[in-house]
Amino acid sequence: MSLDLQLSGKTAIVTGGSAGIGLAIAKALYSEGVNVAIAARNPERLEQAVSTIESLPSSGATIISISADLSQAEGVEKVVSTALEQLGQIDIVINNAGSARAGAFIDLGDDAFLDAWNLKLLGYIRLVRAILPHLQSRRDGRIVNIIGGAGRTPRPSFLPGGTTNAALLNFTRGISKELAQHNIRINAISPGLTATERAESLAQQNAQSQGVSVEEVKAESLKAIPLGKIVKPEEIAALALSLFCHFPE
Numbered sequence: 001m002s003l004d005l006q007l008s009g010k011t012a013i014v015t016g017g018s019a020g021i022g023l024a025i026a027k028a029l030y031s032e033g034v035n036v037a038i039a040a041r042n043p044e045r046l047e048q049a050v051s052t053i054e055s056l057p058s059s060g061a062t063i064i065s066i067s068a069d070l071s072q073a074e075g076v077e078k079v080v081s082t083a084l085e086q087l088g089q090i091d092i093v094i095n096n097a098g099s100a101r102a103g104a105f106i107d108l109g110d111d112a113f114l115d116a117w118n119l120k121l122l123g124y125i126r127l128v129r130a131i132l133p134h135l136q137s138r139r140d141g142r143i144v145n146i147i148g149g150a151g152r153t154p155r156p157s158f159l160p161g162g163t164t165n166a167a168l169l170n171f172t173r174g175i176s177k178e179l180a181q182h183n184i185r186i187n188a189i190s191p192g193l194t195a196t197e198r199a200e201s202l203a204q205q206n207a208q209s210q211g212v213s214v215e216e217v218k219a220e221s222l223k224a225i226p227l228g229k230i231v232k233p234e235e236i237a238a239l240a241l242s243l244f245c246h247f248p249e
C-alpha cells in the first residue's frame, strides 16, 4: 500500500521556518505542492530560506515569508492575518518556533524561564487560538506542535525548555478533545537531539555551564541515544508529513 498525502493545493503556516526543523518541514510541504508561509524574526534569513525553497521542484506551489516576533501577541496576529490575506486559507499549522536557554538551575533567572514560556508555550497557544475561528468555519485543519523530549524526560540543565515542553504536551492533549469536535486534528512531535543551529548553541551553553568541552557534551548526549547518532531535521520533517497521509475509508 502506498501513502497518499493528497496535499497539493493545501496551505500551511510554519513558524520558525527559516532554519532547522521548521525549514526542513517547509521544504517537505512545498515539495508536496503545499503553499507555505514561513514565519521568523530575521528578514534576511527568511529571504534566504524562501530562495532555497523556491529552488526545489514543486507543482506550482507558493512560498511567502512573514517577519514577526512570535513571543509577542501582535507577532502571532500578524502571522495569521498576513497568511490569510496572501494565501486565502490555512489548512495546516506547524508550531515550531522555540528557543530556550540551557544552564545550571542556580544560574538561570526568571528571564530564562519567561523567555522560553513567552515564545514557545504562549506562542503555540496564541497561534492555535488565533487560527481556530478560521479552521472551525471550514470544519477542517491540522495542527502539529513540535515539542521536545525534555517535556517527558526533564534534565536539570534544561529546565526552561523542559517546563515549556511539559506544559505544551498538556495543552496539546487537552485541546485535542475540543478541536476534534470541529474535525480539527492536533498532534505533537517530540524530537530528540536534532542536528540544527540550536542544538549546536545548546551544546556550547552546556559546555560553558559544566566547564567541559563542547565535544565532551556532544559525546555524553550521544551516549543517551540508542542508535548513537543525532537525527537530521529532514527525518523530523518526514515524520510530520506522515501525520497528513490519508487512508481510504
Ligand SMILES: NC(=O)c1ccc[n+]([C@@H]2O[C@H](COP(=O)([O-])OP(=O)(O)OC[C@H]3O[C@@H](n4cnc5c(N)ncnc54)[C@H](OP(=O)(O)O)[C@@H]3O)[C@@H](O)[C@H]2O)c1
Pocket (backbone or CB within 6 Å): 015, 016, 017, 018, 019, 020, 021, 022, 039, 040, 041, 042, 043, 045, 068, 069, 070, 071, 096, 097, 098, 099, 100, 119, 120, 146, 147, 148, 149, 190, 191, 192, 193, 194, 195, 196, 197, 198, 199
Ligand atoms: N534541535 C533539537 O535538538 C530539538 C530537539 C527537540 C525539540 N526541538 C524543538 O524544535 C523547534 C525548532 O528547533 P530548531 O533546533 O530547528 O531551532 P533553530 O535551528 O534555532 O531554528 C529556530 C527557528 O525559530 C525562529 N525563531 C526563534 N525565535 C523566534 C521568535 N522570537 N519569533 C519568531 N521566530 C523565532 C528562528 O528564526 P529567527 O531567529 O530569525 O527568529 C528559526 O527560524 C523548537 O521548538 C525546539 O525547541 C529541537
